[in-house]
Amino acid sequence: MTTIKEVAKMAGVSVATVSRVINDNGYVKESTKKHIEEVIKQLNYMPNEAARTLFKKKSKIIGLLLPDISNPFFMLIARGVEDIALKHGYQVLIGNSDNTLDKAKDYISIFNSHNCIGVISTAFDHHTITELIAYQHIPFVYVDRLSEKQHGVSTNHYQGGQLQANIVIKGNAKHVLIIHEDLSIEAFKLRYEGTKNMLTQEHISFHSCLATQIEDETQFERMISGSSIDTIICSNDVLAIKVLGMVQQLNYNVPNDIQIVGYDNIPFSEMTFPQITTIDQSAYHLGTKAVSKLLNIDDKPFEEIELIIKKRQSTRN
Amino acid sequence: MTTIKEVAKMAGVSVATVSRVINDNGYVKESTKKHIEEVIKQLNYMPNEAARTLFKKKSKIIGLLLPDISNPFFMLIARGVEDIALKHGYQVLIGNSDNTLDKAKDYISIFNSHNCIGVISTAFDHHTITELIAYQHIPFVYVDRLSEKQHGVSTNHYQGGQLQANIVIKGNAKHVLIIHEDLSIEAFKLRYEGTKNMLTQEHISFHSCLATQIEDETQFERMISGSSIDTIICSNDVLAIKVLGMVQQLNYNVPNDIQIVGYDNIPFSEMTFPQITTIDQSAYHLGTKAVSKLLNIDDKPFEEIELIIKKRQSTRN
DNA sequence: GTGAAAGCGCTAACAG
DNA sequence: CTGTTAGCGCTTTCAC
Numbered sequence: 001m002t003t004i005k006e007v008a009k010m011a012g013v014s015v016a017t018v019s020r021v022i023n024d025n026g027y028v029k030e031s032t033k034k035h036i037e038e039v040i041k042q043l044n045y046m047p048n049e050a051a052r053t054l055f056k057k058k059s060k061i062i063g064l065l066l067p068d069i070s071n072p073f074f075m076l077i078a079r080g081v082e083d084i085a086l087k088h089g090y091q092v093l094i095g096n097s098d099n100t101l102d103k104a105k106d107y108i109s110i111f112n113s114h115n116c117i118g119v120i121s122t123a124f125d126h127h128t129i130t131e132l133i134a135y136q137h138i139p140f141v142y143v144d145r146l147s148e149k150q151h152g153v154s155t156n157h158y159q160g161g162q163l164q165a166n167i168v169i170k171g172n173a174k175h176v177l178i179i180h181e182d183l184s185i186e187a188f189k190l191r192y193e194g195t196k197n198m199l200t201q202e203h204i205s206f207h208s209c210l211a212t213q214i215e216d217e218t219q220f221e222r223m224i225s226g227s228s229i230d231t232i233i234c235s236n237d238v239l240a241i242k243v244l245g246m247v248q249q250l251n252y253n254v255p256n257d258i259q260i261v262g263y264d265n266i267p268f269s270e271m272t273f274p275q276i277t278t279i280d281q282s283a284y285h286l287g288t289k290a291v292s293k294l295l296n297i298d299d300k301p302f303e304e305i306e307l308i309i310k311k312r313q314s315t316r317n
Numbered sequence: 318m319t320t321i322k323e324v325a326k327m328a329g330v331s332v333a334t335v336s337r338v339i340n341d342n343g344y345v346k347e348s349t350k351k352h353i354e355e356v357i358k359q360l361n362y363m364p365n366e367a368a369r370t371l372f373k374k375k376s377k378i379i380g381l382l383l384p385d386i387s388n389p390f391f392m393l394i395a396r397g398v399e400d401i402a403l404k405h406g407y408q409v410l411i412g413n414s415d416n417t418l419d420k421a422k423d424y425i426s427i428f429n430s431h432n433c434i435g436v437i438s439t440a441f442d443h444h445t446i447t448e449l450i451a452y453q454h455i456p457f458v459y460v461d462r463l464s465e466k467q468h469g470v471s472t473n474h475y476q477g478g479q480l481q482a483n484i485v486i487k488g489n490a491k492h493v494l495i496i497h498e499d500l501s502i503e504a505f506k507l508r509y510e511g512t513k514n515m516l517t518q519e520h521i522s523f524h525s526c527l528a529t530q531i532e533d534e535t536q537f538e539r540m541i542s543g544s545s546i547d548t549i550i551c552s553n554d555v556l557a558i559k560v561l562g563m564v565q566q567l568n569y570n571v572p573n574d575i576q577i578v579g580y581d582n583i584p585f586s587e588m589t590f591p592q593i594t595t596i597d598q599s600a601y602h603l604g605t606k607a608v609s610k611l612l613n614i615d616d617k618p619f620e621e622i623e624l625i626i627k628k629r630q631s632t633r634n
Numbered sequence: 635g636t637g638a639a640a641g642c643g644c645t646a647a648c649a650g
Numbered sequence: 651c652t653g654t655t656a657g658c659g660c661t662t663t664c665a666c
Binding site: 636641642643645646647649650 | 651652653654655656657658659660661662663664665666
Binding site: 001047049050051059061069072079083091092094096109113114136241242244245248249272273275 | 318361363364365366367368370371374376378386387389392393395396399400408409410411412413426427429430431432453558559561562565566584585588589590592
């Protein structure tokens with residue numbers, strides 16, 4: 001690795017001057033600037049980020065804390081974060097918390113030790129979040145965050161839940177099954193309540209169960225047939241895709257016998273047969289916005305992103 | 318951020334001694350060690366990685382260069398890399414090249430400027446790889462790499478292609494369509510040749526086309542019906558899932574009318590109906606192995622991972 | 635066993 | 651406009 005010193009020597013100037021041109025600040029005569037730039041190119045010089053970070057106490061790295069990138073929804077956020085971070089000269093260090101507080105804490109410490117400019121985090125439950133913030137001070141931006149008091153981008157999860165309910169109501173839902181993820185995670189809880197309230201209001205009966213409860217296929221079948229379920233509302237598209245497959249294995253026709261709605265609009269939701277009706281959270285956009293907030297390119301500290309209904313084939317009407 | 322100096326002062330020792338205990342090297346009296354450790358805990362001290370990196374000229378960061386993490390196959394590799402990197406105290410900086418040489422080069426430079434210990438990269442075509450290595454010197458480990466001369470982990474792609482052919486032959490394939498990704502990428506080319514040779518050997522007729530050519534649905538339909546295709550072999554599962562959906566939209570029964578094989582065994586391949594028959598490359602394992610190679614935990618510089626056939630419902634017999 | 639001090643590569647005063 | 655220099659936080663000789 002060539003250093004700034006070597007560049008300076010070769011160009012016949014001091015390191016300060018070289019530093020001025022690579023950072024494009026301070027006065028440098030145009031001709032010496034040109035000359036230094038040539039030397040830099042010739043030597044293939046790149047500043048050592050560790051040295052810069054040590055001095056500035058801030059690195060060009062963004063810490064990205066996700067529950068699990070294997071869910072395409074988070075992958076989309078990650079790509080959004082990465083693409084725009086790169087555009088602004090930032091790198092992203094990834095951390096999968098697996099929804100574990102310990103891992104999340106560890107990653108935040110790690111991000112801190114790398115002098116990350118900040119961390120972008122997707123939602124934990126409320127209590128966890130406050131604990132995390134208190135844990136170490138580093139700028140935080142939340143994606144899918146909970147309260148207006150925090151910096152971040154989010155969508156209206158309660159409304160999203162209502163939207164799901166509306167869709168199935170139009171599809172003449174009579175007996176609904178809501179399959180949800182861990183309700184201690186605020187986003188899922190809000191959606192759940194949105195659909196629940198909407199269904200109740202329309203006097204439509206429903207059952208609900210946790211995603212983990214459908215692992216057992218025979219139990220799942222009993223649940224479906226026992227309550228003559230004709231509609232399934234899922235917390236997210238991964239779940240919806242899984243459920244679609246299971247329901248089809250049981251020889252039900254989707255959407256005629258059973259209609260299914262998902263959430264997130266992950267790319268695969270459009271590839272199934274039938275294609276899955278879902279609510280688009282614009283995950284990629286959420287990611288790009290989060291970076292803007294973190295880098296203060298964006299004026300507003302908090303923003304709500306519009307939800308988009310993707311009516312497709314897995315629901316009736 | 319507390320520094321080593323503060324710890325030293327509070328503990329009433331020199332920074333050198335503190336450094337010795339945090340790195341667990343050199344002689345330190347047991348009692349002073351205990352004392353220092355207490356102070357560290359009390360101050361919640363964590364070493365500044367930038368400073369360490371500056372001195373050591375090597376950071377605790379692994380650069381991970383992927384074509385695109387939105388393909389679950391690469392996501393699996395990424396998770397494998399991340400999980401085991403974390404276990405060894407390393408972080409991972411991600412870079413999506415989008416199969417672009419320019420972006421790949423940029424990322425390698427960036428990884429270098431961050432003093433990454435090395436980069437884990439998934440395959441480009443042969444020419445590109447050599448160019449990349451020449452570009453900057455930093456330890457490289459390839460996943461799905463091409464030649465024995467390079468460090469890395471791979472599977473036998475040619476054999477994988479043969480395996481795909483064998484599966485459909487057992488399913489009584491008469492008119493095969495091979496839908497492949499860019500053949501300038503060695504892995505895809507090898508698989509393609511594996512299937513092609515196997516099919517030729519068995520005197521089974523086949524057509525082939527590039528993945529991008531099936532975007533147009535009507536053209537796809539013509540291709541299928543025109544050649545009375547009864548079998549489709551795909552370069553990867555994402556493609557297979559997409560094709561499955563398209564074929565079903567066209568009212569073909571899978572596998573009776575048309576059987577489909579994928580490649581990779583991504584999680585979604587098991588969630589479709591019918592479930593997709595595929596070849597498992599053990600992507601996660603590939604990722605973990607790559608880290609071991611990079612950190613020299615693993616003795617062998619190169620290793621070949623076994624392919625596993627996942628016979629499921631999308632193929633006949 | 636422990637401390638003093640040099641120096642990793644860079645930036646930002648400050649001096650000229 | 652340009653150079654000199656201190657110092658970011660850490661590790662590692664080298665003394666003692």
